[in-house]
Amino acid sequence: MAAPGPGAGGGRRFATGLIVSGSVVLALAVLAAALAPLLSQWGPTEIDPAGTLAPPGGDHLLGTDVNGMDVWSRVLHAARVDLGIVVAAVALAVLFGSALGLVAGYLGGWLDDLLMRLLDIFQAFPMFIMALVVAALLGGGTINLVIVIALVNAPAYARLVRAEARSVRELPFVEASVTSGSGTLAVLWRHVLPNSLTPVRVIAPLNCGWAMLTLAGLSFLGLGVPVPTAEWGAMISLGASDVVAGRWWTSVPPGLFLLASVLGFSLLGEGLQERAATGGPASSGVGR
Amino acid sequence: MARATRPEPPELSRRSVLQLGGGMALLVATGGCAAGGSDDDGPDDPAAATLRIAVPSYPSSWDQDFVGFDLTALMLYKNVFPYMIDYGVTTVDGAEVLDTGTVVPTFAESFEPDAEQRVWTLRLRRGVTFASGNELTAADVKWSKDRAFAAQSNVAGIYRTIGLTEADQVRVVDDYTVEFHQEFPSALTRQIQAISLYVFDSQEAQAHATEDDPWATEWFTNNPPTGGYFNVADAVQGQQVELTANSGYSGPEPAQIGTIRLTVVPAAANQRLQLQNGDVDIALGLSRRDAQDLREAEGIQVISAASNEQVAIQMSVTTAPFDNVEVRRALAYAVPYEQIIANVYGGDARPTQSLVPLDMPGYDPRGYPYTHNPELARQALDAAGVGPVRAELVFETDNEVQQQIAVLVQSEAAKVGIELELTPLDPATLGERRGQRSIALQITTGQLWVNDVEYMLATSFVEGAALNYSNYTNSEVEQTYEDSHTIVDEAERNQLWLRVQEILAEDVPWAIICQPNFNLPVREHVAGWVQPMDGLARLRYLRTSA
């Protein structure tokens, strides 16, 4: 019993391991996206007159899909679309949701009630239905996609930040700031906001993974990026039926890339969560 | 039925027909599988002779007068209703096809016009009975067509084209003779009547009629008709229909097979697997790609035949920039016809040179002089003087073939300066926008059921025609159409059609791409398939070979 307990050291190493591995995977994805034109000899929507559904080999590293476009090139270029849309959408969601949550949490009262009830209504719709409705109203197009995904994810951040803001506003340093004469905006910006973002930092990468799946789902349903833009979900949708015929190269590579990206985000998010749980600077113990 | 602009390629009963057809509750294929597989006679037993066919949906109604556009139902009707006359059979390129040029009496003894071709006399065979035991008499024919007129059913609609508008134009002469008095002679009579002359058991009907429902619509919706080449022995809602050959048919060429079982298998992938495993003999509902893949499969043959299905891009002549004929020409030159035939259809399609289908009497290759020529396309675009063109190209969502075509067209059009945005639409939205006539460019596929240019004009090129999505009008074409109503001489008609094709070549409201062949994968022991030019299989020709 006098032996050391389950090492706090082990927990941190694990967390760091997760963060590093997640970051490595994501870095590779970003690299693929950035270097896509250099790594492939065909354009992503360039039709090879030689043939459709050509198996891997020869001119085409991963063969061609049903339209005659090079799968390898499309898979790489799709990284741009997927990563770009997802990161933009989550960033927008964080921005919008956090602002809302901050105001609601700090000010409280009827404003808080009103905002939270609006969010309740918004969140009562299943995510995909909401996405379908918004996509139907606003139409297709990349910008609208970003907005849809952002809208669907924003409420979570609003609630997280609201909860944090509510507890932070009771802390003495917030009162100290108010007594120093700072206005509400200054207090929010300098003191409440920076201390309310911890859960957001942890959730955001995980959210990117989910958002990517949402995007893939929307594309699968035909509501995503315009045909024939390369996007992993759309590629899987197009190539899914080929698998029955034994043609794996049209749907498996984009599936793997999608899997890897989501995994990267998840590892990163889990790592951050582990690190927060096993103690950041706030959890040092032995006396002051 | 009017021209069938199918939402999908030529094969019968493709999965997406579901979208238009019935809202039926469809059970999973396992039900059909189990039913289909439970007594598997196997191909080696011709004596037992059961053919199993997989269909994508269950018929939405048994009442042909009031059914919607349900291909499975329509196909079934052809085989279970007694049709007085039907098309003959001919051979084209080694495959047997239905011949619209010859219409032969099947349940009737004869169907002949008088000298002016205004009064047509239908003589019935004697001793033909319905399953109820009632004999099929002139009274049944009269009752059936009275029903059509009274309720303004589908038949009444097409009867107008041959000048039949009133019930009293159909007269019973005696128990086995009925006369049709048309207002004017028409070259379309035989074909129209071939579609329309199906007969109900009127005595049975009257037994089930009520005051609110004098034509027994409710009874007929839910109960299969009798007296055709096949009788419905058993029907399980949503799952399967079993047909047995009608031994009461005394005419020529009775059904060649004793029992046919149709099982509902909605998913094309399941149909394919069942076909490969030998659980069904014919799969009506596979995609073109499935058919191509199955060519190599063991135990399966793919029946291929020329088809009158047309694939085209209809351009709206009332929507800018396609209101400018030069722009339409530019697009016509930009479409990569050969590439589409090669890549999308694997070479299994016929190029065409006219908006009139190949095989239709009057077809002339001068009807569409446009080929894939980017240079001429650019010139045409310059001549148009409207600068770079942007438009949306609409096609059906979830339709792989149309999507492939759209991608190819987009790619080539971009090279000549036409920017196309691909817009897949779901059936509801597509229907709505088609109703509003607000689509600039759309890909259409479909077949004409009456093999005559007059019918084509009626459905697709006169003002306000149901399938005239390009909003095309031309006064000369209108006039020609009017004139053709009453001209029955073939040579004269062909002259008219030539003129029409010249006009269409000038105006180019459509970019006609090709006519894909019909492919049907069946098990090797299936024989006797006759390619139906209206897409509705005549099951009586089918038989199994040893």
Next chain:
Amino acid sequence: MTPLLSIENLSVVIHRSDPGDSGRQIAALSNVSLDVNAGEVVGLVGESGGGKSMVARSIVGLLPPGSRATGRVLFAARPGAGEQVDVLTMDRAALAGHRGRGAALCFQNPRGALSPTRTAGRQLTDRLTTHQGMALGRAREAARELFEQVGIRDPGRRLDAYPHELSGGMAQRVMISLATGCAPGLLIADEPTTGLDVTLAREILRQLRHAADTDRRGVLLISHDLASVAEVCDRVVVLYAGAVVETGPAGRVLRTPAHPYTRTLVASVPQVDGHPVVATPGGMPLLARAPTACPFAPRCGHADDTCRTQHPATTEWGAGWQVACYHPQAENLAGNLAGSPATQAGGARTATQAGPAGPRPPAGPAAPVPAAVPRTVLSVEDAHVVYRSRFGGGGHHALRGVSLQVAAGETVGVVGESGCGKSTLARLVLGLVRPAAGRVTLAGHDLSRIRGRRLRRLRIRAQLVFQDPIGSLSPRRTAADAIAEPLRAQGVPAAERAGRVAAALARMGLDESILPRRPHELSGGQAQRVGIARALVGGPDLVVFDEPTSALDVTVQAQILQVVAELTGDESRGRVFISHDLATVRGFCDRVVVLYLGRVVEEGPVAEVFSNPRHPYTRALLSSVPSLGAGFAGPRLELVRDLEEADAATGCPLAARCPLVTDRCRAEPQELVGYGASRAACWRVPEMPELLRGGGAGA
């Protein structure tokens, strides 16, 4: 007779892996040895980081993860019956039996240590059924008896109460009953009176004494409250940096300490009788391994080379009295203040400003008014503050008719126990809370007339120094940011800001290296200085100190009190010093106001109130404050019951608890009436001397 508990050469080393320092290790305890006998109360004193809690945890085998312990912790299962078992080598089963039954730990935060979703009675019966194998019915009976024993009123009802329904004092009593409920041999009380009112603290300590005397348990009392330890404990052990520096009889060690560190500790504690507080600079180090020299040497005025190179061995200093020092001191503390090297090590500042550290020579019986009439910086007139509940129902009447005046250059002390409304008063004065009735005038502006932006501008005129120094600084902002914030809020340009911040720092005696640090990098004392600098940087007219030292260690408290004392010389502003600790207020306030349940019960010059309290409550407070020195000279008074919220409704708020209560007290609300130099709200004041001599309840 073998001791109940024998700790022999216990050393605990903790390995911590922070992101910054990998593999840092801390020697929490170094060769600690102590004994506790049955029937004895042993006090364990020291400051944060000294290792007191670690000792407690070692005894019950609850060492933190990543720690390694060497030495022996011998426990006798049955007192006097020979056989001792080493707790450090116990397996899990033995430990389960030992904890609660052998040694029971009573935690620091009573409400926090009770599970919020189980009733108090349930938690007690759980222990009884587990450790003593009682049946449930019998356990409930026993629980009831235990509650009564610790002095809980209406024990039957309290059995079914949830922890959040209990007041702090009640919760602490429940805590003790939980600990004693299993009839342990050894009771360890870890800071049992922190945060409790004086009167309640006294009661708790009495319970502990009772446990030792009557039940023959051993009690280990861990506390930083030296005065309490001196009164209650038989022996005391002093820890510094994880090592024992002095052990001996409690009264003698704490009144005439031998070890320089103990002397420092004792000198840092404010005394009710007005002895000056002596601040010793520096702080306790955190050692990475057992010390090879005397750990106190860097701060010790008597240290020489031997001290700095060799660890002193423990030597006998008297009967049962050991010291680990090369130069133990024999002189008395009180008389030798100015000459003591400890204070000289603190620099000239301490010596020359012995004046403010001691009682101010009163200018006369009236309030200390310098020659020129000073302006009034704060005027509170008959203020009532009611906190409304959001869901309707009654409100909480926090302040009832409080009036207060503060002039520039004056320091007013506000004392009272929990629930008296001191914090509400602080916020009222700062404009953070609006009075339901009455008026607050700050620097000539009527606060009720001003809102919004003007109110914000006015904020700079009154500033607050908080109770939690590190908590009052934003964790992600540097100290420079924090100090500059009031200036920034007023729109002062950046260049000027930097200059004024530097000036404020210098005044606090802080180095510029403090500026870029974040709060978690500052010590408690440094953080509080930053807080005070922030309060002063804008040149306010009024500074309110809200219990600024209660969250700090003893020696650090002394340092901060010294800083505050220096500030009292500033004529340009007024100060309000709020505290629950009378002794602190005595040091440097000019006047004192005593609050009870939202009302002012007495106010007057500090010397007057402390030497001759008029109101019974003030007297009771002074009587119950434990003191290392002489304590309160004068007849003592004790209140008869615990504080309950409903007492304040009608009549005198003290009526329910006052031993001198009459019907008139219960019926009539009392107004402040002048008696000599002070004013008190009690009509029996003129009779007081007789009452105290004769019939009234005594100590």
